[in-house]
Amino acid sequence: xxxxxxxDLDGPAAPPRSNGExxxxxxxxxxxxxxxxxxxxxxxxxxxxxxDALIARIKQWEADPPEGECWNYYRCWQLALxxxxxxxxxxxxxxxSDRSAExxxxxxxxxxxxxxxxxxx
Amino acid sequence: MSAVEERLPIALRxxxxxxxxxxxxxxxxxxxxxxxxxxxxxxxxxNGAKVVxxxxxxxxxxxxxxxxxxxxxxxxxxxxxxxxxMVVLPNEDKVHNVVVCTLCxxxxxxxxxxxxxWYKDPAYRSRMVREPRAVLSEMGLDLADDVEIRVWDSSSxxxxxxLPQRPAGTESLSEEQxxxxxxxxxxxxxxxxxxx
Numbered sequence: 001x002x003x004x005x006x007x008d009l010d011g012p013a014a015p016p017r018s019n020g021e022x023x024x025x026x027x028x029x030x031x032x033x034x035x036x037x038x039x040x041x042x043x044x045x046x047x048x049x050x051x052d053a054l055i056a057r058i059k060q061w062e063a064d065p066p067e068g069e070c071w072n073y074y075r076c077w078q079l080a081l082x083x084x085x086x087x088x089x090x091x092x093x094x095x096x097s098d099r100s101a102e103x104x105x106x107x108x109x110x111x112x113x114x115x116x117x118x119x120x121x
Numbered sequence: 122m123s124a125v126e127e128r129l130p131i132a133l134r135x136x137x138x139x140x141x142x143x144x145x146x147x148x149x150x151x152x153x154x155x156x157x158x159x160x161x162x163x164x165x166x167x168n169g170a171k172v173v174x175x176x177x178x179x180x181x182x183x184x185x186x187x188x189x190x191x192x193x194x195x196x197x198x199x200x201x202x203x204x205x206x207m208v209v210l211p212n213e214d215k216v217h218n219v220v221v222c223t224l225c226x227x228x229x230x231x232x233x234x235x236x237x238x239w240y241k242d243p244a245y246r247s248r249m250v251r252e253p254r255a256v257l258s259e260m261g262l263d264l265a266d267d268v269e270i271r272v273w274d275s276s277s278x279x280x281x282x283x284l285p286q287r288p289a290g291t292e293s294l295s296e297e298q299x300x301x302x303x304x305x306x307x308x309x310x311x312x313x314x315x316x317x
Contacts, residue, residue, distance in 0.1 A: 027132075028135040034157040035153060037156035038148045039148060074131075075131045085138070090147065091141050099137035100134050104129050
């Protein structure tokens with residue numbers, strides 16, 4: 001693994017940090033983070049394009065926050081990643097929608113979901 | 122991105138994208154894990170290391186920590202999801218504790234960050250209960266035969282943190298210097314803390 005990606009340390013595209021360290025509140029946040037890093041490392045994602053897409057998504061959210069939705073940096077990150085990958089043809093919008101719908105159709109409890117302990121704060 | 126984006130939880134979309142990319146051979150989950158751990162080894166485990174270092178240097182804190190892990194850990198400002206019911210397991214000369222979640226990957230996020238992929242691996246989850254000594258040995262930890270291994274399953278509301286033993290030869294180190302020695306693996310119980 002060659003870490004060729006330089007994350008922004010500050011500015012609009014900088015990830016949330018605590019004590020100077022990256023913070024993931026939930027596992028999916030680390031997965032979308034890891035995907036972007038791995039894709040960039042493999043030359044499949046242009047970091048500058050992705051960063052622009054991320055900034056655009058953040059701006060879009062801030063300009064018009066969806067009702068009832070809390071701010072989440074990595075939500076913007078995931079959407080920006082999708083934007084970039086659809087634009088470059090790595091995945092298609094249909095492919096993503098279909099797969100997401102399939103996953104959503106899994107029965108409750110398929111993954112031993114600790115509903116009681118996973119309540120958001 | 123319209124229709125999908127509106128309806129489905131973001132975690133599902135992340136999972137869907139990862140599945141597609143893995144199937145196409147464009148990303149390797151192990152490479153993702155490596156990137157994530159590179160970043161998060163600085164993140165969560167440092168919190169747990171601070172807790173352990175304080176317990177090593179402050180006997181009163183150690184007592185409180187073993188008595189009520191959640192409260193003592195919150196004293197240092199570490200709390201949040203997956204850390205509501207913390208139990209701290211002190212290792213002793215003849216007792217070694219190790220943590221597993223047999224059903225999924227429950228893990229004390231506030232003190233250890235996100236779980237490494239081996240912790241979520243079906244083999245670790247099932248074998249650690251059946252043959253802990255063998256699994257630990259494969260992971261590089263050979264314990265003497267007279268050391269009892271206690272395996273704790275976090276498949277409930279309780280989250281465990283192993284309090285490793287302070288290595289000999291570290292008497293002159295400060296709390297901050299000690300914290301630097303303490304690894305995530307030692308706090309899950311698959312490694313010991315070594316002197317510098």
